[in-house]
Amino acid sequence: MANERYTEDHEWVRISGDIATCGISDYAQEQLGDVVYVELPEIGRIVSAKDEIAVVESVKAASDIYAPVSGEVVAINDAVEEDPETVNRDALGKGWLFKIKLTDAGEADELMDEASYEDFVQGLDE
Template structure:
């Protein structure tokens, strides 16, 4: 079973074994508006927790996607390069950005679970 965690920058990470799938939350994609471009890292790149993992451009703004955990990029969602609107359609599913081979699972403990993230977002309203 995979667990999902969230950052205060509205990224999510779903861990399955030692692979972490990273994307942005529904809240983040709603704030961005229509996503028109996604820049993804190279496979093989090592990214530290908090570093830029991808860039998203929308009709409203450009925004960095930060890595919620450290690891090596093992896969990128190439579908987003041709159809960046996939982020808006399914931010928490098919709209993922990168998959990282986790280098430090203990970093997950610093992130919010679903209930904590929901409370965090409600506090922003």
């Protein structure tokens, strides 16, 4: 499971072939608190890395989610729109948000691996 890559904005990606499955990190869901609304992109949308692509809202606030990689949105997770708390329960599994067909297969390599991300998060909490 530990082949996720992470952004500094707390999104994760998991690459399988040329498809990147994306979501928000466990740290992010914990910081947000109870997720009550998720707005996902339209399938077919072409995005560049760091584009605002989705919104995850808790009771308190709305948080923008950025595309971790560039490409075309090829799938979205309807189940989290129906039951937003899935993001809290299983952020890295059933709480995935969207899938992007990669333009550049090497782009995700530039993101943090799990160990680097853990160090990054620890730095934020200090």
